[in-house]
Amino acid sequence: MNREIKFRGWFQGINGTEMWVYGYLVKQTNGNWEITNGETSWTVDNVGQFTGCFDKNGKEIYEGDQLHICAGYSSVVEFQDAMFVSVYSHPEDGEIIPLLDAIGKDTIVVGDVF
Secondary structure, three states, X not given: OOOOOOEXXXXXXXXXXXEEEEEEEEEOOOOOEEEEOOOOEEEEEEEEEEEEEEOOOOOEEEOOEEEEEEOOEEEEEEEEOOEEXXXXXXXXXXXXXXXXXXXXXXXXXXEEOO
């Protein structure tokens, strides 16, 4: 599977703006994470990697996203054991399956854990 390797991070601006920013990840010499899109760079928190998957509306799925899989089933995307997985919160709390097996035709991103 070929995919673009990119990240998102939560940016909190000096003027109070808060938003997700998307791009490439760089670790600064002071240990902070920075995301750059080639023109602008932001120091960010809550970094998540793009999984290479999309929901039914074409929205990119990132690590940390909360998914609505189908009626009564929701999960959170995590990176464990060298793969993206879906950790279910219902009906069997904590059930973990590979993300590619979890995504169906009705899957949508409903939020994130941050």
